[in-house]
Amino acid sequence: MTSFDEIGGTARGGTLYGIGVGPGDISYLTLRAAALVRDVDVIAFFAKRGLQGNARGIVDPLIAPHRHELRLEYPVTNEIPPEDPSYQEQISRFYEESVETLSALLRQGKSVGLLAEGDPFFYGSFMHIWRRLEAIFPLEVVPGVTGMSGCWTRANAPITWGNDILSVLPGTLGEEQLIRRLTETDAAVIMKVGKNLAKVRRAVTAAGMLARAIYVQRGTMQGEQIMPLSESPDAGGPYFSMVLIPGQGRRL
Amino acid sequence: MTSFDEIGGTARGGTLYGIGVGPGDISYLTLRAAALVRDVDVIAFFAKRGLQGNARGIVDPLIAPHRHELRLEYPVTNEIPPEDPSYQEQISRFYEESVETLSALLRQGKSVGLLAEGDPFFYGSFMHIWRRLEAIFPLEVVPGVTGMSGCWTRANAPITWGNDILSVLPGTLGEEQLIRRLTETDAAVIMKVGKNLAKVRRAVTAAGMLARAIYVQRGTMQGEQIMPLSESPDAGGPYFSMVLIPGQGRRL
Numbered sequence: 382m383t384s385f386d387e388i389g390g391t392a393r394g395g396t397l398y399g400i401g402v403g404p405g406d407i408s409y410l411t412l413r414a415a416a417l418v419r420d421v422d423v424i425a426f427f428a429k430r431g432l433q434g435n436a437r438g439i440v441d442p443l444i445a446p447h448r449h450e451l452r453l454e455y456p457v458t459n460e461i462p463p464e465d466p467s468y469q470e471q472i473s474r475f476y477e478e479s480v481e482t483l484s485a486l487l488r489q490g491k492s493v494g495l496l497a498e499g500d501p502f503f504y505g506s507f508m509h510i511w512r513r514l515e516a517i518f519p520l521e522v523v524p525g526v527t528g529m530s531g532c533w534t535r536a537n538a539p540i541t542w543g544n545d546i547l548s549v550l551p552g553t554l555g556e557e558q559l560i561r562r563l564t565e566t567d568a569a570v571i572m573k574v575g576k577n578l579a580k581v582r583r584a585v586t587a588a589g590m591l592a593r594a595i596y597v598q599r600g601t602m603q604g605e606q607i608m609p610l611s612e613s614p615d616a617g618g619p620y621f622s623m624v625l626i627p628g629q630g631r632r633l
Numbered sequence: 634m635t636s637f638d639e640i641g642g643t644a645r646g647g648t649l650y651g652i653g654v655g656p657g658d659i660s661y662l663t664l665r666a667a668a669l670v671r672d673v674d675v676i677a678f679f680a681k682r683g684l685q686g687n688a689r690g691i692v693d694p695l696i697a698p699h700r701h702e703l704r705l706e707y708p709v710t711n712e713i714p715p716e717d718p719s720y721q722e723q724i725s726r727f728y729e730e731s732v733e734t735l736s737a738l739l740r741q742g743k744s745v746g747l748l749a750e751g752d753p754f755f756y757g758s759f760m761h762i763w764r765r766l767e768a769i770f771p772l773e774v775v776p777g778v779t780g781m782s783g784c785w786t787r788a789n790a791p792i793t794w795g796n797d798i799l800s801v802l803p804g805t806l807g808e809e810q811l812i813r814r815l816t817e818t819d820a821a822v823i824m825k826v827g828k829n830l831a832k833v834r835r836a837v838t839a840a841g842m843l844a845r846a847i848y849v850q851r852g853t854m855q856g857e858q859i860m861p862l863s864e865s866p867d868a869g870g871p872y873f874s875m876v877l878i879p880g881q882g883r884r885l
Contacts, residue, residue, distance in 0.1 A: 382696070389660060407664070408641060408664045411655070411662060411778060412664065412667055413660035500778070500786075503791075522789070523661075524782040524786040526776045530754070533755075533776075541755055544805050547800070548800055631721075632761065633724045
């Protein structure tokens with residue numbers, strides 16, 4: 382019988398790893414992700430100013446003292462709306478600088494693991510690094526359990542049955558758009574709910590789906606909250622909040 | 634520093650575990666899934682007649698000889714179309730019988746792990762067992778990396794950027810429906826492509842998305858094949874085949 386360590390494998394010098402760390406609960410890290418977190422020369426992660434960094438927090442129990450860590454701190458987060466050209470300019474410059482720092486480490490022959498919440502290729506900040514470096518350095522992406530999988534698991538709500546169509550919608554869509562999209566789908570996950578919660582709830586109600594809609598806040602993380610959307614707080618939720626509308630496809 | 638074993642935890646007697654085993658590569662099992670596969674009293678899995686069972690195959694290196702295994706064999710697979718009432722009747726009866734067998738083991742106080750490819754709550758057969766037993770026995774679902782995450786990872790294709798809308802569509806949809814759904818989305822994953830490949834390719838072409846569409850067959854499994862959809866085989870693919878249409882949302 383093969384051990385977890387053998388299955389997880391090791392890291393190679395000069396390689397950049399995009400490590401999906403899953404939705405929050407550390408036991409949902411993959412064997413490959415866990416092995417790399419333990420093995421890479423440098424643990425890199427994004428963080429908002431003044432905060433630990435969510436992905437870094439998830440893997441904390443796997444990180445021994447005195448590891449080489451690289452904190453990449455966003456210059457802006459919520460102060461400027463993402464549509465603002467100044468936001469885009471500052472964030473682009475931040476990614477460019479991050480890429481320079483990472484490149485220097487990779488050229489020194491170090492293995493670098495860049496942590497990504499959920500799955501790195503599903504709405505991941507990691508992708509902005511990936512597109513700048515994938516032609517230049519050896520790179521491995523480790524898929525992860527997505528935040529939405531973590532949420533529907535904890536909500537005890539299978540999301541798609543039989544031939545259900547699933548729509549993943551950003552809560553930033555306009556209300557009319559949301560209503561139309563919801564009306565045309567069997568199942569839905571609405572991401573980035575946060576400040577859009579009141580609008581999202583109106584749209585779900587207008588689409589006739591309120592009775593089966595579930596609100597999940599910080600799914601699988603500390604402070605997880607799950608409730609019918611109809612009972613969700615009026616004030617809006619944190620960034621890690623989501624609305625699930627399970628499909629009603631064929632039961633066998 | 635915590636060990637993988639400690640993080641993965643153990644199984645409790647009399648509990649049914651729905652264990653997501655991920656897309657195919659065993660290193661994409663979660664720590665929780667791997668620990669349960671090793672620890673449960675009974676490993677249960679679905680299989681088609683004459684085959685090993687795909688989920689069972691994935692975890693093979695973790696299963697010591699002489700474990701108690703329960704093979705649940707589908708009475709029908711492709712011989713009858715799923716829309717046929719006789720198919721539905723036979724499959725329903727099969728799930729009922731499976732539930733009886735599982736219940737007997739759980740009543741004896743055994744911990745039972747029912748393997749599920751990908752994520753158990755995302756188009757999983759496990760859900761048909763879950764809905765019959767979740768009110769009766771203690772039950773834990775372990776989310777997994779989905780087949781689609783495995784596919785876009787291996788295709789080196791980030792699937793959603795910025796505020797992209799993602800549509801997950803079954804390849805069984807009619808051609809006109811597929812075209813309309815594709816035209817209205819930013820990114821798409823078309824599942825259950827198999828015998829529907831020619832129709833799916835026509836629809837993707839009609840929607841003007843052929844240039845960025847990727848065909849993945851047996852993603853992360855042995856025999857994995859990845860190619861532009863435009864070069865995919867005319868004859869159609871196996872059950873584990875998928876078409877990916879990456880989004881083109883905001884690059885920063």
